[in-house]
Amino acid sequence: MAIKNPLAKLIIWVVLLIWGIAVIYPLLWTLLDALKNNEQFFLNMPWALPKFPLLWSNFSYVWTKYNFSTYFLNSIVVTVGSTLLGMILSAMTAYILARYEFKGSNVLFTIYVASMMIPFALALIPLFFLLNDLHLVNTWLGLILVYAALNLPFGIFLLVGFYKSLPKEIEEAAIIDGTSHYGTFFRVMLPLSQPGLITVMITNMLNNWNEYFLGVVLTNEPTKYTLPIGLAVMQAEMQYRVEWGPLFAGLLITTLPTLMIYIIFQRQIASGITAGAVK
Amino acid sequence: MKTSSKKLSRNLFIASFIIPTFLFFCLFTVYPVIQALQKSMYDWSGMSENSKFIGFDNFKDMFNDPIIWTAIGNDYFLVVGKVIGIMLLATFFAVALTRFRLRSAGFFRAIFFIPNVISVVVIGVLWNFIYNPQIGFLNAFLALFTGSKVDITWLGFPKHTIWMLLPPTIWAGIGFYMILMIAAIVNIPASYYEAANIDGAGQWSQFRNITMPLIWEQIKVSIINIVITTLNGSFVIVQLMTNGGQPDNTTHVMGSYLYRMAFQQYHFGYGAAIGVAILIISLITTLILQRIMRQETIEMH
Numbered sequence: 326m327a328i329k330n331p332l333a334k335l336i337i338w339v340v341l342l343i344w345g346i347a348v349i350y351p352l353l354w355t356l357l358d359a360l361k362n363n364e365q366f367f368l369n370m371p372w373a374l375p376k377f378p379l380l381w382s383n384f385s386y387v388w389t390k391y392n393f394s395t396y397f398l399n400s401i402v403v404t405v406g407s408t409l410l411g412m413i414l415s416a417m418t419a420y421i422l423a424r425y426e427f428k429g430s431n432v433l434f435t436i437y438v439a440s441m442m443i444p445f446a447l448a449l450i451p452l453f454f455l456l457n458d459l460h461l462v463n464t465w466l467g468l469i470l471v472y473a474a475l476n477l478p479f480g481i482f483l484l485v486g487f488y489k490s491l492p493k494e495i496e497e498a499a500i501i502d503g504t505s506h507y508g509t510f511f512r513v514m515l516p517l518s519q520p521g522l523i524t525v526m527i528t529n530m531l532n533n534w535n536e537y538f539l540g541v542v543l544t545n546e547p548t549k550y551t552l553p554i555g556l557a558v559m560q561a562e563m564q565y566r567v568e569w570g571p572l573f574a575g576l577l578i579t580t581l582p583t584l585m586i587y588i589i590f591q592r593q594i595a596s597g598i599t600a601g602a603v604k
Numbered sequence: 605m606k607t608s609s610k611k612l613s614r615n616l617f618i619a620s621f622i623i624p625t626f627l628f629f630c631l632f633t634v635y636p637v638i639q640a641l642q643k644s645m646y647d648w649s650g651m652s653e654n655s656k657f658i659g660f661d662n663f664k665d666m667f668n669d670p671i672i673w674t675a676i677g678n679d680y681f682l683v684v685g686k687v688i689g690i691m692l693l694a695t696f697f698a699v700a701l702t703r704f705r706l707r708s709a710g711f712f713r714a715i716f717f718i719p720n721v722i723s724v725v726v727i728g729v730l731w732n733f734i735y736n737p738q739i740g741f742l743n744a745f746l747a748l749f750t751g752s753k754v755d756i757t758w759l760g761f762p763k764h765t766i767w768m769l770l771p772p773t774i775w776a777g778i779g780f781y782m783i784l785m786i787a788a789i790v791n792i793p794a795s796y797y798e799a800a801n802i803d804g805a806g807q808w809s810q811f812r813n814i815t816m817p818l819i820w821e822q823i824k825v826s827i828i829n830i831v832i833t834t835l836n837g838s839f840v841i842v843q844l845m846t847n848g849g850q851p852d853n854t855t856h857v858m859g860s861y862l863y864r865m866a867f868q869q870y871h872f873g874y875g876a877a878i879g880v881a882i883l884i885i886s887l888i889t890t891l892i893l894q895r896i897m898r899q900e901t902i903e904m905h
Contacts, residue, residue: 337704341712345712345715367738367739369739371739371741417625418622418626427618433622433626442886443637444832444836447882448633450639450872451635451639451643451876455635470632474628474633477629477633535721535725553723560729569733576730591717598780599787
């Protein structure tokens with residue numbers, strides 16, 4: 326029912342507007358401030374519009390001088406690699422757990438789901454030494470493997486539910502036609518599960534792109550930093566070298582890809598949240 | 605003969621799909637967890653030859669380590685603050701954007717979720733700038749009212765600096781739980797509300813008697829999720845905003861102290877023990893919360 330009391334309606338609108346501004350406004354002045362020089366920062370008016378000429382050069386400056394081009398490439402490779410690997414591994418297991426009964430299948434499912442409750446801070450130290458022993462510290466592959474493992478439980482959980490919701494007749498028809506188990510999975514079931522796969526993919530992509538805790542432990546050479554790590558290092562350097570405009574430019578470079586993904590895949594992100602929370 | 609070969613090929617298929625994932629999971633999740641449990645009983649500086657079994661001494665040391673207690677206190681402070689702040693606002697927004705039939709509800713929903721797709725690092729940098737004593741947003745904004753320059757060091761109070769970490773984490777967390785609650789509210793049959801309307805029940809009573817009990821499951825899940833993610837992940841915001849526990853180690857959380865001990869001071873055994881403590885504390889907290897919230901569901905019916 327719609328709110329009738331005009332005062333109540335006004336209050337609700339004001340609260341919504343204030344929060345909307347609180348969310349949007351910091352991002353807006355990130356853009357404005359990315360185009361300023363230090364002098365304008367010390368005017369102490371963060372809300373002021375940048376003066377002309379706009380310093381678009383701040384972007385090329387962080388891109389080259391602060392190595393954001395390298396970080397960007399690292400982030401792309403690590404995110405794409407880990408998301409795909411995690412997705413394939415979880416889709417295979419999820420399909421079996423949803424469709425084939427075998428001894429221990431319930432136990433296996435429970436183990437995967439329960440592992441979502443483990444704080445990964447616990448595994449941090451051993452993971453570092455494991456990767457060290459495998460000579461995978463400071464490599465793309467190291468981060469890809471660790472992030473993919475982190476993605477597994479959610480992917481398995483969501484996709485088991487998704488495969489269970491698909492009608493069995495489709496597979497039965499494929500098997501009667503003489504299609505092998507593998508053929509049924511790769512040619513029939515995998516394409517059918519596309520909506521579920523996309524939800525898993527987008528959710529994990531965002532997580533992997535934004536990850537910092539493990540990344541900062543598993544990389545210590547600037548050439549292997551991902552964007553969040555590079556940005557954190559750059560902000561720490563601001564104590565000695567004050568370059569606010571470039572810092573904000575770097576912040577935008579880190580954020581824009583996820584904002585774009587969000588705008589395109591809003592619906593899948595929302596369905597990922599609701600599906601993941603039923604656990 | 606034919607059926608047994610069929611069975612064999614079926615089993616081979618199952619094995620080939622289950623085993624790679626499981627081995628991968630064992631290597632990168634199960635093995636590190638077991639290692640962490642084991643290493644928490646060692647005095648270990650990182651070199652394998654300098655590893656000595658000391659039983660529960662790391663845990664005993666923890667009891668006498670004042671920073672650990674500060675860290676646990678801060679963790680719980682953030683847990684309580686976030687649960688209250690996020691749940692109140694997220695529930696309010698979820699109800700306002702569904703039940704109140706506002707135009708542009710979809711617009712607000714899309715906007716409110718944005719902080720959730722941003723990296724915690726970016727959020728830390730952004731809020732550092734808001735709090736910055738010289739050129740920060742907050743001081744400049746306050747100066748508009750006082751008429752003179754304001755230079756409060758927001759992240760340098762000798763006590764209670766941890767309070768300053770609450771706004772960014774609440775700001776960052778709301779969207780996710782709002783979406784969760786919106787999905788639950790949308791699933792409530794409209795007939796329930798229609799019946800309440802006929803009975804003349806107002807918005808508040810509809811919220812108390814229909815919405816709340818029917819989204820209680822999601823509220824429970826949300827609270828537990830906030831607890832787990834906070835105990836596990838507050839490290840990043842502390843690392844970014846208070847330089848890993850400053851001033852004077854008053855803003856440490858367990859995660860940041862683990863990082864400090866292990867990767868900056870090379871007490872890896874002690875770090876692993878802190879990791880085990882995080883696990884134990886989050887399990888106990890979750891169990892207690894589940895118990896409390898289950899009872900409340902019974903009372904409501």
